[in-house]
Amino acid sequence: MTETESREARTAKLEGLGTKRKRVEDARFTQGKGNYVDDIRLPGMLFGDFVRSPYGHARIKSIDASAALALPGVKAVLTAADLKPLKLHYMPTLAGDVQAVLADEKVLFQNQEVAFVVAEDRYIAADAVELVEVEYEELPALVDPFKAMDADAPVLREDLAGKTEGAHGPRRHHNHIFTWEVGDAGGTQAAIDGAEVVAKEMISYQRVHPCPLETCGCVASMDKVNEHLTLWGTFQAPHAVRTVASLITGIPEHKIRIVSPDIGGGFGNKVGVYPGYICAAVASIVLGVPVKWIEDRMENLSTTAFARDYHMTGEIAATRDGRITGLKCHVLADHGAFDACADPTKFPAGFFNICTGSYDIPVAHLVVDGVYTNKAPGGVAYRCSFRVTEASYFIERMVDVLARKLEMDPAELRRKNFIDKAQFPYTSALGWEYDSGDYHTAFDKALAAVDYQGLRAEQAANRQAFARGDTRSLMGIGVAFFTEIVGAGPVKNCDILGLGMFDSCEIRIHPTGSAIARLGTISQGQGHATTFAQILASEIGIPASQITVEEGDTDTAPYGLGTYGSRSTPVAGAATAMAGRKIRAKAQMIAAWLLEVHEGDLEWDVDRFVVKGAPERFKTMAELAFAAYNNVPPGMEPGLEAVSYYDPPNMTYPFGAYICVVDVDADTGVTQVRRFYALDDCGTRINPMIIEGQVHGGLTEALAIAMGQEISYDELGNVHGASLMDFFLPTAVETPAWETDFTETPSPHHPIGAKGVGESPNVGGVSAFSNAVNDAFAHLGLTHTQMPHDHWRVWKTAERLGVAEA
Ligand code: PCD
Numbered sequence: 001m002t003e004t005e006s007r008e009a010r011t012a013k014l015e016g017l018g019t020k021r022k023r024v025e026d027a028r029f030t031q032g033k034g035n036y037v038d039d040i041r042l043p044g045m046l047f048g049d050f051v052r053s054p055y056g057h058a059r060i061k062s063i064d065a066s067a068a069l070a071l072p073g074v075k076a077v078l079t080a081a082d083l084k085p086l087k088l089h090y091m092p093t094l095a096g097d098v099q100a101v102l103a104d105e106k107v108l109f110q111n112q113e114v115a116f117v118v119a120e121d122r123y124i125a126a127d128a129v130e131l132v133e134v135e136y137e138e139l140p141a142l143v144d145p146f147k148a149m150d151a152d153a154p155v156l157r158e159d160l161a162g163k164t165e166g167a168h169g170p171r172r173h174h175n176h177i178f179t180w181e182v183g184d185a186g187g188t189q190a191a192i193d194g195a196e197v198v199a200k201e202m203i204s205y206q207r208v209h210p211c212p213l214e215t216c217g218c219v220a221s222m223d224k225v226n227e228h229l230t231l232w233g234t235f236q237a238p239h240a241v242r243t244v245a246s247l248i249t250g251i252p253e254h255k256i257r258i259v260s261p262d263i264g265g266g267f268g269n270k271v272g273v274y275p276g277y278i279c280a281a282v283a284s285i286v287l288g289v290p291v292k293w294i295e296d297r298m299e300n301l302s303t304t305a306f307a308r309d310y311h312m313t314g315e316i317a318a319t320r321d322g323r324i325t326g327l328k329c330h331v332l333a334d335h336g337a338f339d340a341c342a343d344p345t346k347f348p349a350g351f352f353n354i355c356t357g358s359y360d361i362p363v364a365h366l367v368v369d370g371v372y373t374n375k376a377p378g379g380v381a382y383r384c385s386f387r388v389t390e391a392s393y394f395i396e397r398m399v400d401v402l403a404r405k406l407e408m409d410p411a412e413l414r415r416k417n418f419i420d421k422a423q424f425p426y427t428s429a430l431g432w433e434y435d436s437g438d439y440h441t442a443f444d445k446a447l448a449a450v451d452y453q454g455l456r457a458e459q460a461a462n463r464q465a466f467a468r469g470d471t472r473s474l475m476g477i478g479v480a481f482f483t484e485i486v487g488a489g490p491v492k493n494c495d496i497l498g499l500g501m502f503d504s505c506e507i508r509i510h511p512t513g514s515a516i517a518r519l520g521t522i523s524q525g526q527g528h529a530t531t532f533a534q535i536l537a538s539e540i541g542i543p544a545s546q547i548t549v550e551e552g553d554t555d556t557a558p559y560g561l562g563t564y565g566s567r568s569t570p571v572a573g574a575a576t577a578m579a580g581r582k583i584r585a586k587a588q589m590i591a592a593w594l595l596e597v598h599e600g601d602l603e604w605d606v607d608r609f610v611v612k613g614a615p616e617r618f619k620t621m622a623e624l625a626f627a628a629y630n631n632v633p634p635g636m637e638p639g640l641e642a643v644s645y646y647d648p649p650n651m652t653y654p655f656g657a658y659i660c661v662v663d664v665d666a667d668t669g670v671t672q673v674r675r676f677y678a679l680d681d682c683g684t685r686i687n688p689m690i691i692e693g694q695v696h697g698g699l700t701e702a703l704a705i706a707m708g709q710e711i712s713y714d715e716l717g718n719v720h721g722a723s724l725m726d727f728f729l730p731t732a733v734e735t736p737a738w739e740t741d742f743t744e745t746p747s748p749h750h751p752i753g754a755k756g757v758g759e760s761p762n763v764g765g766v767s768a769f770s771n772a773v774n775d776a777f778a779h780l781g782l783t784h785t786q787m788p789h790d791h792w793r794v795w796k797t798a799e800r801l802g803v804a805e806a
């Protein structure tokens, strides 16, 4: 029983925490062998497609489906009238509102679902959609959220007539959804009234869309004989979908199986429940054959979820030497036609109350008003945990605006107001308890890495050259520091439709020492099969390559709340470590039995239990796995399995320092990102290579949002930006080379100290880009200009400031 391998060699073999392990899922993805929902083809399967509204607001006078039904190959046309007797014409939203599955008497946004055509294939379905005759009476459209609560604003939600109580408190107008207030109103006003300096600004974060490469879709298959419904689909939260499906269809939950196969990017888009899922399920129940529904790109961009659309007015108070003394914020939140925001129940504006950011602000007050407009519903967390990118953008712009007013360097102002390392755990003025942080160290590392002083000197020279007429290019430096809040979350304050937001992991060790772990989360490209195996490898001493990670099938996976809000690592990752520790505890008892010592006389060493003081006496995990099946202590059950349902005691608070350098051509508005440096601190790093990939992806989405993405509406309610002709999706050509860096401040409450990271680059990135563009014009008197900073808008800014050549 002697072993010559060193501890280092044995550790390396595990490919555990901190290893740049190659992604195991990429073998199938890079060979085109992934299995996405549209790859599912079942015998006799039909295809469903929607008839959609051309109007933003209109009354439906009649629907005539006879011509469509006469087309060979068409099997059914569903309308609200068909769903009504089943009580399925409306469905509950995640935000406590209801949403029309098929428009009931009225349409409330362009491209809203009006009828569902089911045919033999998608081509016949598309032809039939054209044959459905809908007669509309156009109504005035409401697109400006600032006019939503005017006395004479059109009534949008007739189904809510007379309802003065919403899911989040009283409603004071027919287009009002909720008002959410947090913080100290009086104290904040006093701080502002008594302040030496106050900066005020209205900051809009435009409506955008996550636009994953794969659109949303599902296959519903009702087995009438066994009364069993299977639904494959693009679901970021498969178990929650099962529970909701059971509640709204009345099919018992054990007769429903939800499967999320490979998913081609989620980014929050696939958290919600959409009419297509319900219609496909109803059609399959009615027709008794499988029905597939897959959106096209325009349907995805214009109907299934949007993100942001927050209009944030802030006042920030400070002393003349730059100590922030108070923060006030009012948000007008445009939720579109139905409140389908994907947020934990008690947070109608998500975690927007993280808007005091990374700064020690003594007093703050926040009011959010949600309103209805004639736009698509949604409000998803497009790569940011529940409205955190909005909050971070708000505070990071406000701090820059304040710096301008104080004529102080924005980096210096930030440094001066950071929460100090010694203050953690830190309770913010709006009520969050930040678990850990070391902002000064991270920030100083970032400033040194880019030679911040050197950049400012170069910028001063550039401005002189510009004034002399030697260059037409303006240099901008964007500094951003963010604190994310991820890992929803403690069941005591986070639930979705009453389901507490814990997560889970179940592990089975096979006799030969390999294992399978199943989780309540679901990867959409993040690489969970790679990283969760790494957590386990370090916990139980079985090489990651011998651990299969499986997610997404509700028949096999333990109950969990899914993957979004960067919660998988903080919650399911913690469950994985805890389940691993249970395995190890049982293995220790078996080892003690086999080695004939007391349990307490054993110590864990990488992949084995060793008798203290007798290193030649040990049992490896592989040996213990086999013993678990044939030689366990008397009275112990055989086998080696464990499950953990983990309710985190707190969220985790990753943070980071991002610096962006842009060159702006004053005559064309063309911006060139010269340099982008991103330092992230996500606590213990599981897989540095995956983290780097996550940061690259998130920064690319941040670039997209800051520099071009927008879903806008004209005054008639026509949606613009609903195709990739005008919705900006950066390719390698527009994407700069990213520089990444890190510090490592573990979470004190997470079993392995890890925090989330997937969303961070978006949260910090958008502010860094926008601050850079604003900074390029700062010396000309600009305090704030609205995103997206596309060439046209940037050129308009230059023109307004009198520096663009006509
Ligand atoms: N410390 C640490 C952390 C983390 N990690 C890693 O990284 C990743 C991530 O994580 P997280 O942060 O935890 O997250 P998750 O939960 O997993 O996921 C989610 C996210 O994720 C991101 N990323 C991504 N990627 C990809 N590829 N795809 C996708 O879709 C996506 N999405 C996005 C989003 S948007 Mo939301 O939904 O909006 O709310 S949220 C989100 C994984 O793998 C993990 O493991 C590591 O390594 N370490």
Ligand SMILES: [Cu+]
Binding pocket: 380, 381, 382, 383, 384, 385, 386, 387, 388, 389, 390
């Ligand atoms: Cu968000």
